[in-house]
Amino acid sequence: MKVTIVGTGYVGLVTGACLAEIGNDVFCVDVDPRKIDILNNGGVPIHEPGLQEMLRRTRAAGRIQFSTDVKASVEHGDIQFIAVGTPPDEDGSADLQYVLAAARNIGKYSNGFKVIVDKSTVPVGTALQVKKAVDEELKTRGLEGSDKHRFSVVSNPEFLKEGAAVDDFMRPDRIVIGIDDDHAGNLAREKMKRLYAPFNRNHERTLYMDVRSAEFTKYAANAMLATRISFMNDLSNLADTVGADIESVRRGIGSDPRIGYHFLYAGCGYGGSCFPKDVQALVQTARENGHTLRILEAVEAVNDDQKEVLVNKIVKRMGEDLRGRTFAVWGLAFKPNTDDMREASSRRIIEALLQRGATVHGYDPVAREEAARVFALDLADRPEDLKRLHFVTTQQDALMGADALVIVTEWKEFKSPDFWHLKSALKTPVIFDGRNLYEPEAMAEMGIDYFAIGRPHAELDRSDSSN
Structure with missing residues (x-):
């Protein structure tokens, strides 16, 4: 045809x-x-x-x-x-x-x-x-x-x-x-x-x-998936407060076939070309027709706040003034297997670090060039901040001289790194994980101070005094 x-x-x-x-x-x-x-x-x-x-x-x-x-x-x-x-x-x-x-x-x-x-x-x-x-x-x-x-x-x-x-x-x-x-x-x-x-x-x-139902179906599908993500992110913040482990909660509710495991991972917020704009568009369509989609308005608000959660953990651990600090950031694209930077959580997180005076080494397997283009536009009126943002070609290069590692995108190559090399490359063995890739207890046993989303902070094993 x-x-x-x-x-x-x-x-x-x-x-x-x-x-x-x-x-x-x-x-x-x-x-x-x-x-x-x-x-x-x-x-x-x-x-x-x-x-x-x-x-x-x-x-x-x-x-x-x-x-x-x-x-x-x-x-x-x-x-x-x-x-x-x-x-x-x-x-x-x-x-x-x-x-x-x-x-x-x-x-x-x-x-x-x-x-x-x-x-x-x-x-x-x-x-x-x-x-x-x-x-x-x-x-x-x-x-x-x-x-x-x-x-x-x-x-x-x-x-x-x-x-x-x-x-x-x-x-x-x-x-x-x-x-x-x-x-x-x-x-x-x-x-x-x-x-x-x-x-x-x-x-x-x-x-x-009919045509209208088909048009509606696309928005409804993306809105449902965005809702699941924001629901888990909202729960993860409560889990932080009450001392529960959101990963255990995820497995517990995901095993119910009526719920399932898809889109139940807590993290640092959704991004990309679809969920943010489609949720906004559906909310606006409702307003234009005299209706309020209260759940979706909350979904959007939760997602916006979630992009600050990792920054708040960094500030709580390392202080509001980050001048003289360097952070390795693994993952720039909004999700793995793409170079799409639209509404990526990394944009909010990196900008927040730069605003507080930090230097950032950013690494992504495929989005480095696109990230450089996007940040040049985002920070066009903040040239001093832009000078402190460096895009590197390997995840190891990002670690060198950094005070802490921040994980924003769950690329496969980040899931099983050489932790002993990672620990020795960092000035201080601290990881802020926005995708819950590792187990808190295992990190503590290796002497790595590990902060995840909605997971308990395990006490470090101090027997290794090499750092």
Whole structure:
């Protein structure tokens, strides 16, 4: 099938590559010539495991192309996926300017029946706005109501986890498709059924529903996962106070099959491109409709506060004035297996340390360049702080000369380090762990002062006096 993908970000690029992988003829278009140049030269503008190899295969097979030619992209695909960004507006609502611009371009250059698929995460009612934008362009061309230029707007939300997006697309838990119940919608349903048939051979994964329900489903899913995270983070702070171990609590409640273990890990707050903006957008949608989502407002507040918890532990242990102190920070991206720095907890934590006069050695396996770019913008008006932030190339380099280690992202390589080397490299054997990677008792036995999230602080074994 001939498919067009509008937008080459996380969603668009993964969608395009995966659809090309199963044999479709895919045209990816983007208004950013820098991205298109990178892709046409064999590169990938984002870090996503497995994506570069898939693009290399499909490009070599001639099943995927990249261009800034909007007219050619519209003429190419019978199915037009809109996968552009929907950044939060000032009030927290989703900014739909890029979605509607894509819709207008489809109307401007449409050369036949088109299935227009909202793949971007959009609020309830967006499909109606997309339809209106396309209709207006067709009317300008004198084609409104033309049988040849009919179209149907479909909602097909993505459920991709950064760091596992390729696998999520190729082995989906469910495929949600929202389609209008009319003649054009029936044509669109047949095309979407054919497009996704390879993913349904083992068993039917597609859930058909009305468009508004499909739009709502995406926000509801992310809001539920964000709620679980904030719930555990809120409990972890109480566990700190009453002396309980949040890891034991997690295992205790996760063993209940009605609850399960997923998204029950306490930490230093969620980030990324989805949870923060989607929770905000759903809260704003409720407000616009005279409703208050009290639980989600609390979820957002808890997450905001959680990003200060690790800093508070550092200040309690080492003092408010951190001038002359150096901290090794392991993990900069908001989660492992990505270089995405959007809403990353490391940004808040590092800025707080720098504000108190500290020097920071930051390390991340893949996000170093992106982190340097982001912090240069974040600290543009604080050049003296920026001078005390150094990005290093190995986790060992981060430790050298540091007074303490701060763990912010749970990369696999951090899970089992050489603790004796770590201890000897630090000026003082102190770890502040925002992801609960280690056992407090084991750290204490090694003489490491260990502070985690919602876990008891074990007394050090003083028998080793080497530090």
